Amino acid sequence: MFTVELTFSINGKSYEMEVDVRKSLMELLREIGYTSVKHGCGVGECGACTVLVNDVPVDSCLYLATWVNGAAVRTTEGECRDGKLSPVQDAYVQEGAVQCGFCTPGLIMNTTAFLEKNRGKEELSREEIKKGHAGNLCRCTGYQTIINAVEAARKKDVC
Ligand code: FES
Ligand code: FES
Known part of the structure; x- marks a missing residue:
């Protein structure tokens, strides 16, 4: 298994971890617990896996987890503010x-x-x-x- 060390943030929380180079961002996010990120088509057609990377929407099923090194990821879990919906x-x-x-x-x-x-x-x-x-x-x-x-x-x- 080939892994790389990644540093990134999700909804403002910092992460540093070894990640399999073959893993998609969708898989990584769901494994960490951000299950709002849905596995729909898995091939970039449905948008159910959309998250923001440095404020730009991406289909996380097609986006390699390694590409978030140094980036800020946002999911809908992080959009609530002070316990209220955005x-x-x-x-x-x-x-x-x-x-x-x-x-x-x-x-x-x-x-x-x-x-x-x-x-x-x-x-x-x-x-x-x-x-x-x-x-x-x-x-x-x-x-x-x-x-x-x-x-x-x-x-x-x-x-
Ligand atoms: S799961 Fe359908 S675009 Fe990613
Ligand atoms: S797919 Fe059911 S609410 Fe959009």
Whole structure:
């Protein structure tokens, strides 16, 4: 087994560990206990495994764990603040954008990065929101409530 020593953080907590070079970031995160990171398709199609690496969304199933050396990883577990849901998490609940919930952690992380990137932009159309979330599939909601949630979170000037 080939391993390398990695130093990185997850939701602000520092880690230093030996990691198998063949391991994906999704596998590593789930083994450590960040089980919000879902194993969906495993081939970069569904977005259920989306996390942020240095604030950029990645499909963690396709992302080698070794690539996070020195990086800051964010998962939805770390988005709660002072025991409260983040504005994005709260908007998903309030808008009924969650059904089975399997896609939700990945969507929330993508929405968070999307709104951070577009902060300060005057107009953000539903079409732009759709395009910004094209990499996240949901089998339950029909997407309208998800777009509503992104719009609602944006109104709160989130992130
Ligand atoms: S599990 Fe990673 S994109 Fe589907
Ligand atoms: S809520 Fe079920 S897959 Fe999206």
